Amino acid sequence: MAMTMTQKILAAHAGLSQVRAGQLIRAKVDLVLGNDITTPVAINEFEKHKLGSVFSKDKIAIVLDHFAPNKDIKAAEQSKQCRAFAKSNGISHFYDVGDMGIEHALLPEKGLVAAGEAVIGADSHTCTYGALGAFSTGVGSTDMAAGMATGECWFKVPSAIRVHLTGKPQKWVGGKDVVLSLIGRIGVDGARYKSLEFTGEGVAELSMDDRFAISNMAIEAGAKNGIFPVDEKTAAYMKGRVTRAYQVYEPDGDADYDETVEINLSELRPVVACPHLPSNTKPVDQVNNVKIDQVVIGSCTNGRLSDLKIAAALMRGRKVAEDVRVIVIPATQHIYREAMRLGYLDTFIQAGCAVSTPTCGPCLGGHMGILADGERAVATTNRNFVGRMGHPGSEVYLAGPAVAAASAVFGRIASPEELEQEGN
Numbered sequence: 001m002a003m004t005m006t007q008k009i010l011a012a013h014a015g016l017s018q019v020r021a022g023q024l025i026r027a028k029v030d031l032v033l034g035n036d037i038t039t040p041v042a043i044n045e046f047e048k049h050k051l052g053s054v055f056s057k058d059k060i061a062i063v064l065d066h067f068a069p070n071k072d073i074k075a076a077e078q079s080k081q082c083r084a085f086a087k088s089n090g091i092s093h094f095y096d097v098g099d100m101g102i103e104h105a106l107l108p109e110k111g112l113v114a115a116g117e118a119v120i121g122a123d124s125h126t127c128t129y130g131a132l133g134a135f136s137t138g139v140g141s142t143d144m145a146a147g148m149a150t151g152e153c154w155f156k157v158p159s160a161i162r163v164h165l166t167g168k169p170q171k172w173v174g175g176k177d178v179v180l181s182l183i184g185r186i187g188v189d190g191a192r193y194k195s196l197e198f199t200g201e202g203v204a205e206l207s208m209d210d211r212f213a214i215s216n217m218a219i220e221a222g223a224k225n226g227i228f229p230v231d232e233k234t235a236a237y238m239k240g241r242v243t244r245a246y247q248v249y250e251p252d253g254d255a256d257y258d259e260t261v262e263i264n265l266s267e268l269r270p271v272v273a274c275p276h277l278p279s280n281t282k283p284v285d286q287v288n289n290v291k292i293d294q295v296v297i298g299s300c301t302n303g304r305l306s307d308l309k310i311a312a313a314l315m316r317g318r319k320v321a322e323d324v325r326v327i328v329i330p331a332t333q334h335i336y337r338e339a340m341r342l343g344y345l346d347t348f349i350q351a352g353c354a355v356s357t358p359t360c361g362p363c364l365g366g367h368m369g370i371l372a373d374g375e376r377a378v379a380t381t382n383r384n385f386v387g388r389m390g391h392p393g394s395e396v397y398l399a400g401p402a403v404a405a406a407s408a409v410f411g412r413i414a415s416p417e418e419l420e421q422e423g424n
Contacts (some may be wrong), residue, residue: 002252004160005227006195009135009249013118021159021256030148031112033121035103036064037358040078041141042122043085046148054089055151061093061112062086063103066360069369071367092339101332101358104128104216104300109332111241115230120144125300125382127218130227131211133234133248137225156222160195161186162257167204167266172416174310176302176380176400180271181218182263184281192222194258195259197251202265203228208237209306216301217382220278243328258361270415272378273398276386284403284415288419294377295320295408296389297401298329298356302380305335307401312344314405314419320352321411327357327369353408365389371396378407 001018003011011019013027022418034042039062054060062082067075079096093112102104102344104125115133119126122144129136139153146152163182183190196218198211206214211228220227228234230248238246272287274280296312297303308330313385320326328348330336336358339345345355360371363381371390373376376397378390384396399407409419 002254002256003258004195004199004250004255006160006225006227007157009116009118010249011154012247020149021157023157025155025157026152026365027118027155028152029057029120029147030117030392031061031119033063033103033107033119033123033126033143034073034108035062035067035123036079036082037153038070038122038144039085040081042144042148043081045142045145051145051149053256054091057090058092059151060091060148061107061417062091063095063100063106064357065099065100065102068100068359068365068409069357069367075308078287091340097357101335102300102303102360105303105331105335108132108212109334110240111238111243114238114244114246115234116246120147124219125216127223127225128212128216128300130215130218130225131208132238133228133230135225135227138219158192158193158195159258160197161191162260163196163198164260165200166262167199167202167264169265172270172402173265173268174400175206175213176204177207177266177268177271178210178263179421180273180278180398181268182261182280183217183221184271184324186221186261186278188220188279189222191218193224196221196223196226198226198228203262204233205265206229207306207332208233209304212304213301217278220382224237250256252355270400270403272403272413273384273397274352274398277385278382278384278398284399284413287397287413288415290376290397290413292324292378292407292412293375294371295324295326295370295404296329296362296369296379296381297379297404298327298331299360299379300331300380301382303329303331303335304350305338307380308335308339308344310401311405314348314402314416315351315409318349318351318409320408324408324411326353326408327356328353328361331356332357362389378413379403380404
């Protein structure tokens with residue numbers, strides 16, 4: 001039976017020669033992930049059911065990133081519970097304030113995920129690691145608890161949608177524009193419980209950071225996971241980070257896909273997802289008169305060094321518009337230090353931005369960037385649901401770092417080309 005890339009990984013981890021879409025399997029996992037919000041729930045279930053010790057102290061990662069640094073007493077208690085559990089179980093990969101980063105940027109950076117592996121995480125954007133050719137997906141905290149105890153998880157094998165990429169992105173078009181364009185075409189439920197498998201010569205034109213952003217937002221189309229083929233760029237990224245052997249899987253030539261979506265990267269323009277769905281996408285030029293109050297550049301989607309480089313290039317020598325707040329959040333401590341060394345942080349501060357330690361805070365309306373009634377934000381985050389960043393009467397416009405930076409300078413949604421033209 002022909003299989004997709006995802007199906008081959010799941011079959012291998014289930015100890016089966018083949019699997020088919022819709023089949024229920026029990027598979028081993030290579031890593032179990034949790035954060036400061038979801039891990040306490042898993043710990044409670046772990047202790048409630050007397051699950052004993054963890055299956056492996058080296059295959060569990062706990063990252064305190066959502067309400068970190070702690071925003072209130074409840075957040076502090078949740079983090080304290082995570083620290084105690086990690087210490088008592090000898091968890092090797094525990095990351096706290098000063099050492100942590102936003103989990104989905106941190107784990108690849110630390111080499112904790114490799115091609116061909118199976119990863120579950122109690123966070124919906126765990127699908128990020130598909131950029132490395134791994135099967136990774138979000139699960140509930142109860143599944144996390146079971147995973148920490150057994151090293152296994154139940155899965156229903158997903159069918160797949162092939163996303164065939166051709167062409168080469170134009171200047172200022174990045175992974176965020178690619179995935180928002182895809183979601184705009186198929187909808188927020190267009191890939192419900194399916195695997196989004198990216199193929200075609202266009203893949204080679206995407207950087208690893210582009211691929212991370214695209215895989216990260218597969219869940220916003222309802223997908224079980226998003227996955228890229230392993231090529232030279234993937235291998236180069238893992239070199240020096242991943243020290244263990246890994247397995248590269250490729251789909252069979254006659255693998256069955258529910259449909260194929262064709263995307264010519266050369267035809268894409270920077271886009272914006274308007275309130276209140278990631279699928280409500282429009283070219284930036286169609287919404288460039290929308291006044292804004294806040295810009296957030298960061299998150300597990302677009303807080304990497306290349307994102308900061310783009311934003312800094314556009315903001316260098318310029319000032320943030322009056323009455324606009326701009327929050328820049330490097331995704332990890334390593335990215336923070338590199339951005340500082342390269343002068344990006346100084347550029348942001350000179351422009352009038354606030355630069356934060358790594359945190360998910362404003363993305364989920366947690367802290368450090370809550371919106372008031374009637375306020376609008378442009379954010380490089382991944383969701384713009386009603387009340388996502390604060391008051392239900394606020395609005396979030398999703399965009400890539402280039403549009404976010406240009407918008408910060410103009411005080412309204414703007415394209416990077418518009419900012420470039422102003423400087424000529």
